[in-house]
Amino acid sequence: xxxxxxxxxxxxxxxxxxxxxxxxxxxxxxxxxxxxxxxxxxxxxxxxxxxxxxxxxxxxxxxxxxxxxxxxxxxxxxxxxxxxxxxxxxxxxxxxxxxxxxxxxxxxxxxxxxxxxxxxxxxxxxxxxxxxxxxxxxxxxxxxxxxxxxxxxxxxxxxxxxxxxxxxxxxxxxxxxxxxxxxxxxxxxxxxxxxxxxxxxxxxxxxxxxxxxxxxxxxxxxxxxxxxxxxxxxxxxxxxxxxxxxxxxxxxxxxxxxxxxxxxxxxxxxxxxxxxxxxxxxxxxxxxxxxxxxxxxxxxxxxxxxxxxxxxxxxxxxxxxxx
Numbered sequence: 278x279x280x281x282x283x284x285x286x287x288x289x290x291x292x293x294x295x296x297x298x299x300x301x302x303x304x305x306x307x308x309x310x311x312x313x314x315x316x317x318x319x320x321x322x323x324x325x326x327x328x329x330x331x332x333x334x335x336x337x338x339x340x341x342x343x344x345x346x347x348x349x350x351x352x353x354x355x356x357x358x359x360x361x362x363x364x365x366x367x368x369x370x371x372x373x374x375x376x377x378x379x380x381x382x383x384x385x386x387x388x389x390x391x392x393x394x395x396x397x398x399x400x401x402x403x404x405x406x407x408x409x410x411x412x413x414x415x416x417x418x419x420x421x422x423x424x425x426x427x428x429x430x431x432x433x434x435x436x437x438x439x440x441x442x443x444x445x446x447x448x449x450x451x452x453x454x455x456x457x458x459x460x461x462x463x464x465x466x467x468x469x470x471x472x473x474x475x476x477x478x479x480x481x482x483x484x485x486x487x488x489x490x491x492x493x494x495x496x497x498x499x500x501x502x503x504x505x506x507x508x509x510x511x512x513x514x515x516x517x518x519x520x521x522x523x524x525x526x527x528x529x530x531x532x533x534x535x536x537x538x539x540x541x542x543x544x545x546x547x548x549x550x551x552x553x554x555x556x557x558x559x560x561x562x563x564x565x566x567x568x569x570x571x572x573x574x575x576x577x578x579x580x581x582x583x584x585x586x587x588x589x590x591x592x593x594x595x596x597x598x599x600x
Contacts, residue, residue: 319542326534428481
């Protein structure tokens with residue numbers, strides 16, 4: 278091969294590489310969980326699948342540990358188009374779309390199977406789309422387990438909650454639930470919970486079992502009471518403006534990647550709940566299973582009030598029909 282031919286070939290390949298690099302679009306996905314969390318692992322899988330399914334046209338870069346901001350900050354960045362994607366808990370999302378309130382109402386889901394059936398079906402899809410007018414949509418849910426109370430003492434009945442300051446997410450409905458159960462709700466960002474528990478600013482919190490280990494809360498709180506009062510998913514969200522700028526095939530590829538990452542995360546979560554509970558016990562955390570009936574009775578007036586909203590009542594009826 279002549280020097281001229283080699284040079285021409287090299288320039289052509291360089292040009293093709295440059296064109297491919299320009300064609301590839303980078304989307305940043307930021308969240309506040311640590312890089313060992315099952316949801317973070319699922320988002321890494323999502324990134325891999327997106328690259329594969331779009332033939333490299335879209336590359337998702339995942340930023341963990343709140344490096345680009347905590348949940349509220351990253352969600353606002355997505356709304357404003359500053360950030361492409363984030364992970365948000367379904368709990369505070371009710372302030373953006375009222376349909377998300379369903380996840381904050383107590384004792385809505387009868388089992389994990391019932392919960393998955395709702396998330397996988399038309400009800401779940403309609404909820405994911407409900408926030409479009411607020412600048413973002415959901416692509417998929419991630420299992421964040423069932424939420425229970427952990428505090429400085431065992432919570433066996435609603436009376437045990439009286440006078441306790443319980444950390445909650447920024448959810449008006451969860452705040453009402455805690456008040457209905459007789460405790461004092463204290464809204465607080467995730468990153469502030471550990472020092473608040475440690476210093477006694479709050480007496481306890483409510484979350485899934487991984488909070489005891491990956492969140493290190495089991496180092497300072499030794500009683501976990503299995504009330505399973507809520508099942509609140511995490512939600513993978515994307516800027517509506519960014520989403521609408523993508524072609525239909527790219528959108529379909531990203532939805533498929535999101536769906537597969539959720540299925541992958543379910544298997545991770547099943548293992549995580551078991552292993553993290555065992556790890557928490559090694560930290561000295563004691564688990565107690567409660568009789569849910571008194572808790573359900575205590576929040577019934579709240580649920581009756583919520584049913585006065587026709588949209589919420591309709592969703593509750595649809596969910597109940599999925600049992």
